[in-house]
Amino acid sequence: MAIIELQQLTYRWPKAPSNVIDIDHFTVAKGEKVFLKGPSGTGKSTLLGLIAGVNPPGSGEVLVMDQPLGRMNASRRDQFRADHLGFIFQMFNLLPYLSVTENVCLPCHFSQSRKQRALAQSNSLAEEARRLLRDLQLDERLIHRPVNELSVGQQQRVAAARALIGRPALVIADEPTSALDSDTRESFIRLLFQECDRESSTLLFVSHDSALSSLFDRHVELQQINKAGRQSVGEHQWQS
């Protein structure tokens, strides 16, 4: 079964002169760990927005778990994202006013099904959060610290736990390691793999740093699948 399937997908930002995304076909199979290499300006975050259902496709289909996101209305797409997708961003992933555990449990407040799946694993959401953090080797003593006192690497583990709680089908990691030093980078990825396997989540890992790509099942260059990207069309959105 394909977790992600893109067919004849195009996308153009409102008022933009041409497409930023033009992909004939792209699939990610269930359980796969895919490395998607996309330097800035290749439509990377636009593509992630389409897969996440934040924006509807311009034309063509985005199927996630065989569900056509383009045919859902905006609030169904939001619900679908809450139920089935986990995200890890580059940095500053956490809400500063929530505790470590509250940050991890956050998705469960927007999705009943994730809450249920999390509670199927542990007795309480907090306990499930602690289990995930332990699996991701975050020091137990750090759990009661304010999140902004954690190091970047520690914060990314909390973010990974948040992406994984309630066993989402797909985890999208957008440059999650670019703020980490090279030593912690690989160990973070290995822990992420191990946890994705345990939760049977598929991983789409986006980065511009191909040094890491050898760890993955498959390596995809965005520029190769995105015909629009080849004409060096500037991205509408500014991306760091």
Add this chain to the structure above:
Amino acid sequence: MAIVNLAIKSLFNRKTTVLLTILAIAISVCLLLGVERIRTQAKESFANTISGTDLILGARTGPIQLLLYSVFRIGNATNNISWQSYQDIANHPAVEWTVPLSLGDSHRGHRVLGTTADYFTHYRYGQKQNLTFQAGEPFNSLLDAVIGAEVAKKLGYKIGDKIVVAHGAGATSFLEHDQFPFTVTGILAPTSTPVDRTVHVSLEAIEAIHTGWASGAPPLPGAMSTSNLDPAKLQPKVITAALVGLKSKVQMFGLQRVINDYKEEPLQAIIPGVALHELWNLMSVAEQALMAISGFVVVSGLLGMLTMILASLNERRREMAILRAVGCRPAQIFLLLISEAGILALTGSALGVVTLYGLLLLVQPFLLEHYGVLISVSLLTLYELKLLAVVCAMGLVVGLIPSIRAYRMSLSDGMTLRV
């Protein structure tokens, strides 16, 4: 519910600005309710001061002035009325009872009222309540005095204490009627009216302590004493005002006309309720101005909140992107912001109410003592609750502005993290 929880936690994370915003709203709400309360309660307190008196008779001045000096002991009489004229009116067939009032002296800042024992039966306050004694009895002999509850409490007087009356109405006086010390024979129960702050003596006593003062200065020491006073000469020649009760209310306007047209002397009769109404009319402009000002202060408090939330929006774009990524809908982002506004307005209002009660408890004795206005610390009235509801509703309306903006931002930004 999860969203409201997030809103509360997010507010807690910004303690300083949030606290200042709440404080600004609280102060404005406190001012609004305070003005409203003092306004209504001052009216009530005034309206409760006299009851059951149909007319007040006095020298011709303004109706409000006569009301103020005769009943509220505010200001001084410009003129007296002669005993003869008073007797003429008192003997009018429509009149059931009259109580003469003679003012002008004081005891340690408290007005001394010369009257008759009828005062204690005919003067009524509140809902036609009679004066009652908490100790002692009305004055019987010449130099007896009945004091109000507050005089007794403040000066610590008991039955049998001797007091000396001073000439004039000031708190300090260099001329004292010290040849004639009075004895406290009665202490009235509290009424929350100016009666509490009054020393009551007989009309004859007022006359007695002023004998020999023809030159405007006290007689030589030792020249006067109770023994050489001629009781027949203690008939008062003038009084300040009189309370008049009628056999039938129907005759009220008729008698008022008779008094106002009295040929021998320029007299005036006022109907207390009508005079009070004139007083309110006089004050209504000031009242409305005060209400308008406090309304504007509330608006500025809420604008402070708007500024605070709007200023926070840009730095919270990241927070919104994270929330969108975990499946939060733009509508929920809207709800998050509007609940922040709601929580701020509500907490501000609640703190305002608490501050108001604190202040009321603090200023209550002061207002009673200096202005004779009793502000009761009672529960919020329906009108006050409505005012609070309006403040909170306005807070939500003001909160729409950042909420709509955040909604739009979350739609356009999506999950893009903006540093």
